[in-house]
Amino acid sequence: SGVRLLAYLVMVQGVVQISGPYFASYMLEELQYSYGWFVSLLAIGFLAKVTALTWWVNVAHRAGAKMLLWIGGIGIVPLSSLWIVSQNYAWLAIVQVLSGILWAAYELGFFLMFFEALPVQQRTRMLTYYNLANTSAWCVGALVGAWLLKSYGVSETGYYVLFAVSSLGRLAALGLLVGAGFKTVPVLQLAIRVLGVRPASG
Secondary structure: OHHHHHHHHHHHHHHHHHHHHHHHHHHHHHOOOOHHHHHHHHHHHHHHHHHHHHHHHHHHHHHOHHHHHHHHHHHOOOOHHHHHOOOOHHHHHHHHHHHHHHHHHHHHHHHHHHHHHOOHHHHHHHHHHHHHHHHHHHHHHHHHHHHHHHHHOOOHHHHHHHHHHHHHHHHHHHHHOOOOOOOOOOOOOOOOOOOOOOOOOO
């Protein structure tokens, strides 16, 4: 179950990076948003994530980390494709709020699942392999995104292809969680503090 969990997280990271690095160029170049509008969208997503964490902790207490991971895993599937719906700033702000809330569930869920799915004796070794695979997935996903963007042209269509492929990849990754036998470990206490803010990450 631990290997299945880590494989899922690595696959999600890879498909997220197909579109993730290109949101900035999409907003600044394709949509012609000012830097102020661009930063405000990032801030909206970050504030939504920070605000939602408190609520998701309560969900983890009641329903467990596995349920939280499923909520987040399913919730992040359509997020990138929602950017195809409209270029209106108000709509994108709503998408960013949803994004912050659902990414908070996903990230908290998989963090807690580390303690449920990874055996204590092998946790350090497995997380070391995971970090290597995760970082490699970042690079591969970004390269695939660059190839797709070059193939379809740096245009509205090209960006829409990236967003759609990223969403479909997240959906496909859920197959790795189906049937994985995770034991339940109660959440007793959880403390989180912000260490840093990056545009494309937590």
